[in-house]
Amino acid sequence: MEQRDRSFFDEINDYHFGNLSAQDKLLFDSRLIIDLELAAAYEEFSDTLKIIKQQNIHNLKNDFQLLDAVLDKEFLSNQKRKPVILYIAATLVVLLSISMIYFHQNKLDNPAKAYYEKDIGLPVVMGENNNIQLDRAMSFYKLNDYEKAKNILTLLSNKKPTDTLTYYIGVNNYELGQYKNAINFFKKVDKQSSFYDKAQYRLGLSYWQVNEIDSTRQVFSNLKSPSSSYSVQAELILKKIK
Amino acid sequence: MKTDFINSIKSGKKDELLDVYKRYRNDFIRWAVTNYNVSIEEAKDVFQDIIIALYQNITDGKLTELNCELRTFLYQIGKFKLLNLKKREQHKTLYEEDFLHVTPMGVDTFFDTDEEKYINYELSNYLSHLCENCRTLIDLFYIKELPLKKVAKIMGYKNEDVAKKKRYECFKKLTVIYQKEKQNGTKR
Structure with missing residues (x-):
């Protein structure tokens, strides 16, 4: 009996591992149909083999479980670290954006800034000047309160516009960073006015500030003439914006 | 790779x-x-x-x-x-x-x-009922699927016939354990 079992077992193994020739395999397939004992032995073999395979998967799962303990720890620590990393990343992005805006702003501002000098304003001698409001405006201007200075100058200009008022409204707009408004006022200063050169120079700088390079070039080209008190600066600026 | x-x-x-x-x-x-x-x-x-x-x-x-x-x-x-x-x-x-x-x-x-x-699946650990040698032998034959000659060498058997005989014995033991468990399970 055992001999027979053993013989079946060896044959089944050869069949299972593909060690039989095509002819022998065909023969074995036929015997599986007609030989009930062999068929039963084969079924028994298949069942046991399945158990072996399942046991192997079971062992594999145990190995995974051992790894899971370590991997779960890593996973959780990464999860905890994630918000901190996100927080740092967000802060860096904000800082980077601010610095880029600042850098960009400076890039636009700096060239014109380097050539700008603050107008000293008109002398304020209380009692000697009939226009007290203009004195007040100049006082505010000298105290760097350009908004108040501009308001007073605008009120005065609405009553009776003069080149002096127009020029200083432009200057205050420039100081406030309102370059487009400044351009409108500097442009209005009459050619005959004593403020004309100053206004033109600041007009050029205002154009530069808003990146209107053609207009900037035009204004400084006019100021290049030796008769202008800004000819040297105009030359330098023209070279710079080439 | x-x-x-x-x-x-x-x-x-x-x-x-x-x-x-x-x-x-x-x-x-x-x-x-x-x-x-x-x-x-x-x-x-x-x-x-x-x-x-x-x-x-x-x-x-x-x-x-x-x-x-x-x-x-x-x-x-x-x-x-x-x-x-x-x-x-x-x-x-x-x-x-x-x-x-x-x-x-x-x-x-x-x-x-x-x-x-x-x-x-819920699996009783049938293989644990076998001796260490049998477990290794079954692993080499049926999991790693190594040829008889190699298994005989690894296990230190004299020749392939000994390996074949041992393979039969171990497999048979496992089958008996499994069939017995299966019958007990059906009876329960």
Whole structure:
């Protein structure tokens, strides 16, 4: 009996591992149909083999479980670290954006800034000047309160516009960073006015500030003439914006 | 590299599989949780199922080559499993044609039809009833599928006939244990 079992077992193994020739395999397939004992032995073999395979998967799962303990720890620590990393990343992005805006702003501002000098304003001698409001405006201007200075100058200009008022409204707009408004006022200063050169120079700088390079070039080209008190600066600026 | 991996697994080197498990598990879980609205536990189970299915398909000879990177392969299979998981939850019909290119046999056949049986079986540890020698012998023959000659050499047997005889004895012991348990289970 055992001999027979053993013989079946060896044959089944050869069949299972593909060690039989095509002819022998065909023969074995036929015997599986007609030989009930062999068929039963084969079924028994298949069942046991399945158990072996399942046991192997079971062992594999145990190995995974051992790894899971370590991997779960890593996973959780990464999860905890994630918000901190996100927080740092967000802060860096904000800082980077601010610095880029600042850098960009400076890039636009700096060239014109380097050539700008603050107008000293008109002398304020209380009692000697009939226009007290203009004195007040100049006082505010000298105290760097350009908004108040501009308001007073605008009120005065609405009553009776003069080149002096127009020029200083432009200057205050420039100081406030309102370059487009400044351009409108500097442009209005009459050619005959004593403020004309100053206004033109600041007009050029205002154009530069808003990146209107053609207009900037035009204004400084006019100021290049030796008769202008800004000819040297105009030359330098023209070279710079080439 | 891809073929090397398959060959290693086929020759019974589990370490390679455990390496893959370690390397991709946590990233996969994060990806699954983020993209498929599954819980961490579900994602863990899916990943383990994928690795086991990968192992079974390689050892059964169903998967002989990978036509993409292993990571891509695992994620594609994962996508399929996760969608099926969601499908089961939502009872919706899904089409999986876009995954069919992943393996030569198609992802839909990647998971065995007996998959649930493989994954959820309750197994008494029959092999633990065998002696150490028998367990090793069975592992070499039926898991690593080494030829008789090699097994005889590893086990220090005189020749292949001794190996054959021992193989029979060990297998028979296991069959008896299993059949006995099965009968007890039926009686219970």
